[in-house]
Amino acid sequence: MSLIKLALKNLLRKRIRTALTVCGIAVAVGVLVSLKGFDVGYQNSLQADIDKMGYQLLVTAKGCPYEAATLMLKGGGGLRYMDEAVYARIVSDARIDKITPQLVQTVFDPDKNDGRGGLSLFMGIDPSYLELKPWTHYRSGGWFSAPDAAEVLLGYEAAELEQRVVGDRIFIPGVDEVLTVAGVFERTGTQDDGILFMPLKTVQAMFDLDARLTGIGIKLKDIAQIHAFEEDLYDEPGIQVVSMAQVKGTIMNLVSSARVMTHAIALIAVLVAVIGVVNTVLMSVFERTKEIGVLKALGASRWDIFRVVWLETIVVCVLGGAMGGLLAILATDLVQRAIQRVLPYAPSGDLVLISPALLAAALAGTVAMGLLAGVYPAFRASSTRPVVAIRMGE
Amino acid sequence: MAECLIRAEKVSKHYRLGEETVRANDEVSLEVTAGGFYALTGPSGSGKTTLLDILGCLDTIDSGRLTAFGRDVSRMRESQLVTVRRGNIGFMFQDFMLVDTLTVRENVELGLALSRSPGSPDRVEEIIGTVGLHPRRGHLPKQLSGGERQRAALARALVSSPRVLIADEPTGNLDSRNSEAIYSLFKELNEREGLTIVVATHDAELAARAGTILSMIDGRIVP
Ligand SMILES: Nc1ncnc2c1ncn2[C@@H]1O[C@H](COP(=O)(O)OP(=O)(O)O)[C@@H](O)[C@H]1O
Ligand SMILES: [Mg+2]
Numbered sequence: 001m002s003l004i005k006l007a008l009k010n011l012l013r014k015r016i017r018t019a020l021t022v023c024g025i026a027v028a029v030g031v032l033v034s035l036k037g038f039d040v041g042y043q044n045s046l047q048a049d050i051d052k053m054g055y056q057l058l059v060t061a062k063g064c065p066y067e068a069a070t071l072m073l074k075g076g077g078g079l080r081y082m083d084e085a086v087y088a089r090i091v092s093d094a095r096i097d098k099i100t101p102q103l104v105q106t107v108f109d110p111d112k113n114d115g116r117g118g119l120s121l122f123m124g125i126d127p128s129y130l131e132l133k134p135w136t137h138y139r140s141g142g143w144f145s146a147p148d149a150a151e152v153l154l155g156y157e158a159a160e161l162e163q164r165v166v167g168d169r170i171f172i173p174g175v176d177e178v179l180t181v182a183g184v185f186e187r188t189g190t191q192d193d194g195i196l197f198m199p200l201k202t203v204q205a206m207f208d209l210d211a212r213l214t215g216i217g218i219k220l221k222d223i224a225q226i227h228a229f230e231e232d233l234y235d236e237p238g239i240q241v242v243s244m245a246q247v248k249g250t251i252m253n254l255v256s257s258a259r260v261m262t263h264a265i266a267l268i269a270v271l272v273a274v275i276g277v278v279n280t281v282l283m284s285v286f287e288r289t290k291e292i293g294v295l296k297a298l299g300a301s302r303w304d305i306f307r308v309v310w311l312e313t314i315v316v317c318v319l320g321g322a323m324g325g326l327l328a329i330l331a332t333d334l335v336q337r338a339i340q341r342v343l344p345y346a347p348s349g350d351l352v353l354i355s356p357a358l359l360a361a362a363l364a365g366t367v368a369m370g371l372l373a374g375v376y377p378a379f380r381a382s383s384t385r386p387v388v389a390i391r392m393g394e
Numbered sequence: 395m396a397e398c399l400i401r402a403e404k405v406s407k408h409y410r411l412g413e414e415t416v417r418a419n420d421e422v423s424l425e426v427t428a429g430g431f432y433a434l435t436g437p438s439g440s441g442k443t444t445l446l447d448i449l450g451c452l453d454t455i456d457s458g459r460l461t462a463f464g465r466d467v468s469r470m471r472e473s474q475l476v477t478v479r480r481g482n483i484g485f486m487f488q489d490f491m492l493v494d495t496l497t498v499r500e501n502v503e504l505g506l507a508l509s510r511s512p513g514s515p516d517r518v519e520e521i522i523g524t525v526g527l528h529p530r531r532g533h534l535p536k537q538l539s540g541g542e543r544q545r546a547a548l549a550r551a552l553v554s555s556p557r558v559l560i561a562d563e564p565t566g567n568l569d570s571r572n573s574e575a576i577y578s579l580f581k582e583l584n585e586r587e588g589l590t591i592v593v594a595t596h597d598a599e600l601a602a603r604a605g606t607i608l609s610m611i612d613g614r615i616v617p
Contacts, residue, residue, distance in 0.1 A: 006504065009495035294491040297452055298550070299480040299509040302473060385472065387453045390487065391443070 003304060007311040010284060018316065021280040025320025025366065028269035030327035033362045034335045035266050037328065037354040039259065042339075045349030046251060050244045052190045054132030055100070055217030056226060058242050059086065059233065079104060081212040082239055089236070090216070095229055097221040100128040103203045104214045107174045121195050122172075124203030132219060136192065141166035141183025148201040151182040157193040159184040170196075175206050189348055255343060273320070274373050281313050281377040292381055293389025302382040309381045313374030314367060321366025325359045398461075399558055399590060400426040400449050405458035407444050407613075418444040420613035421458065426558065426592060431584045433601035434594040436610035442594035443562055445610070449592060450483050450560040451475045463557070481511045484551030486561035490543040492535040498522065498546045499531040502553050509554035518553060525549045525579060541572030548579065552589075559583075561593040565600060577603050 011018045061080035087101045103124035112118030127143065130136055139159075144151045152170055154162065159181075164170055168181045179198070187193055204210050220226060226243060233241045285292070292305055328335075332352045340346040407419040419441050426432065426449060434442045447453035451462055452475070460468045463482050467475060484505075492501050502522060506513045522531050525545040535543055544564055551559055559580075565573035577600050583589040584605075593604065601607050609616050 002507070005500070006493070006496070013495055290491065291493055294485075294487070295493075295504075295508060296476065297450075297479070297485045298505050299476060299554075301476055304508065387447050390491070 003308050004311060007308045008315065010288070010308070010312055011315060014284065017280055017283075021276050021316055022320045022323065024273040024276045025317055025369075026323035026327055028266070028273040029321050029324025029362055029366060030331065031269055031324075032266045033325055033328035033354060033358060034331060034352060035259075035262055036358055036362075037332070037352040038335065038339060040355065040358070041349070041351050041353030042255065042347065043252070044353060045347035045351060046248055048349050049190060049347040050248055052133070052135070052188065053217065053244060055098070055219045056223060056244050057218040057220070057230065058244070058247075059090075059216040059218065059239050060214065060242065062238050062240050079214045081209060081214060084211040084213055086236060086239055087213060087216055090218075090233070093229075095220055095222070095225050096218055098128065098132050098219040100132050100217045101126060101200060101213050102129070102215045102217065103200055103209060103212060105203055105207050105209075107172060109173050111173075120173075122203060123195050123197050124200035125197055126200050129197075129217075132217060133188070133192070136188055137186045139184045139186045141181065144182050144199045144202075147199050148205065149182070149199055150177070150179050150202060151199070152179040153182055153197040154184045155193040155195045155197070156185055156187040158196050161194075162196075172206070177206055191348065193348075258342070270369075274369055277313060277316055277370075277373045278377060280316070281309060281374065282380065284312070285309060285377050285381045288381075289384055289389045290392050292384045293386040293392070296384065296386040297390065305384070306378040306382040309378035310371070310374040313377065314370030317366045317370030317373065318363065321363050321369075324366075325354075325362050329354055329359075396427040396429055398425050398427050399463060400424075401459075401461045402445075402449065403459040403461075405448060405455050405460055407441075407448060407453065408456050417441075417613045419448065419455075422448075422613070422615055424449075424608070424615060426590060428557070428590055429584070429588045430590050430592075431580070431605040432592045433604035433607045434592065434610060435596065435598065435601045435607060438596075440610040441613040442610055444613070446560050446562050446592065446594055450485060450558075451478045452485075480509045481554050482557050484554065484556035484559045486544070486547050486551050486559065486564045488563040488566040490535070490540075490547045490567075492543060492546055492550070494535050497532050497534055498527055498538070498549070501535070501546060502549045505550035506553045509556075511554035513553060513555075517555075521549045521553045522546075524552075524583075539572070540568050541575060544568060544572070544576055545579070548576070552583070558590045558592065561591065563594050563596070565595065565597065573597070573600060 059082075061082035084101070087099075090096070091099055105122045105124070106119045107122065108117060109120045110117045112120065126147070139156065141153075144153070154164060159165070162170060164181050164184075166181050166183060170179050170181060171177075172179060185192070198206075204212060220229060230241050230243065233239065295305065332354060336351045339351050402422055402424045404421040404423055405419060406417065406421055409416040409418055422441075422445060434445065436442055444453070448455055448460065451467055451470075454470070454472065454475075455468060458468070459466065462478055465478060467478055470478070493504060496504060499518060499522065502518050506518060519528075522528055525548050527542060527545055527549065530538060530542060535546070538546065565576055568576065580591055580593065581603060584591055591604070595601050
């Protein structure tokens with residue numbers, strides 16, 4: 001007859017109470033694991049998104065709010081314009097590996113979203129754009145027939161949304177122009193999938209933005225030169241330089257206040273769950289005072305009793321932890337969708353990444369929690385004086 | 395002359411209740427010798443349970459001297475007393491006090507494990523057979539009658555082959571037929587195996603079956 005068996009059977013004595021306590025822990029641990037998974041997943045996806053921009057530096061017009069880089073990443077409007085001459089001046093810098101000018105424009109399309117309307121995103125590019133994104137392939141068609149052709153290249157999702165194939169015509173609301181689809185890209189898993197690309201000159205002409213740009217993407221030969229390069233551009237009037245590392249920092253900052261909040265809530269949930277465990281185990285210790293007294297009369301040492309109660313607590317915590325981990329895995333999709341709704345910028349990859357290491361850490365955490373939560377009830381139980389306990393209720 | 399297992403010399407146990415001091419045991423002297431069968435009788439509150447707890451090395455004493463199994467236990471703390479109890483003393487209580495989540499066999503196994511006595515599964519089966527519970531060894535306490543529960547408790551007390559059995563009103567919750575069965579078992583174990591027994595009881599008829607009757611009044615043993 002092992003003490004382990006005794007501990008396990010004690011847990012079955014009040015099944016509902018045990019189950020509720022386990023559930024409390026499961027919820028707390030589940031929330032915590034989800035959040036940690038989000039921490040990892042979000043950063044990874046953000047990094048992946050930024051890597052897939054292809055460039056390390058983005059030159060924009062001065063006065064463009066810092067968050068404009070974020071908007072840019074997301075593909076929003078409200079951007080300021082800079083002169084194309086800037087591009088001409090820096091394009092020949094020897095430190096540059098690749099450089100691409102872009103002109104982003106948004107157009108309100110009243111037919112989008114089942115008639116509720118929505119923004120269509122256009123980007124004027126030249127062939128250098130694809131050089132920065134070597135992973136982009138055509139699904140069908142190919143590059144524009146001329147640098148000022150009235151043609152459009154569709155991102156994978158944009159093509160799906162617009163229901164267009166190569167050769168189809170597409171109407172641009174607002175400017176009342178009709179373009180021909182020159183090609184459709186394969187899915188890239190980036191923001192590019194939703195964009196309608198046009199020749200840079202075409203966008204400039206169509207929106208009356210002659211010799212204007214919204215941004216210049218730059219990839220350096222040697223990333224170590226990024227600071228020197230940025231400093232040299234300080235002299236250039238009318239522009240500002242944002243590194244993708246800064247963009248990442250800005251986005252992480254935007255997210256961090258939400259992170260602090262949710263972490264605080266999760267930690268409170270864990271604390272409440274731990275108090276629940278202590279309470280449950282203490283209650284079951286008090287109910288068993290007489291029995292504990294008898295066990296001591298039969299020869300149980302303080303440590304024997306301590307172990308039984310401690311083990312019970314640990315089992316409850318580990319069960320809860322395992323269930324919590326499972327819960328977090330099952331709820332990944334749900335959490336992901338909820339997060340996408342509230343975040344200022346949601347990258348395109350998996351936002352919640354629950355790794356085996358994370359699950360192992362969570363389980364280890366619940367063992368530690370059990371060890372800690374069990375100490376007091378176990379100590380109380382082991383301190384039971386047999387004579388007093390056995391006479392209880394007389 | 396038989397070996398003296400437990401010797402109490404002017405042992406006292408007092409409780410303070412506000413202004414008043416209750417002399418639960420008042421300078422009690424007693425020798426428990428090997429093979430003896432002692433019955434403690436006396437009215438409720440006369441100190442029987444207190445004395446059994448002291449003789450069973452379950453409780454500490456306030457004054458006097460207590461020797462058990464060759465060791466002076468008078469000043470021992472509870473954590474030390476437990477090592478004296480193991481393998482030397484078996485306990486039975488009025489309300490059985492079986493672990494209700496465990497079967498008869500598991501309860502007996504637990505008694506063996508906690509006493510740290512060498513013992514095999516055979517010993518567990520044997521003692522369950524001795525108290526006549528073999529067919530019910532897989533049952534939980536709540537599936538047993540009072541008499542069966544007390545016999546299970548007896549098996550649990552004896553599985554570690556203790557030298558002394560201490561039983562506090564073991565038949566207090568039993569009808570006369572079941573009480574009779576318990577005392578028959580006591581008598582048999584005492585005579586056949588030389589088990590030393592100290593039992594507290596109200597019942598004069600049952601007490602009469604013991605070798606020595608000790609009457610208690612107000613915390614003292616009266617002649
Ligand atoms: N923990 C205690 N605190 C105060 N008084 C106690 C305590 N335990 C026993 N007593 C008192 O000691 C006396 C002897 O009690 P007990 O040994 O239980 O007698 P019996 O078993 O013969 O009924 C009683 O007066 C009882 O009230
Ligand atoms: Mg009593």
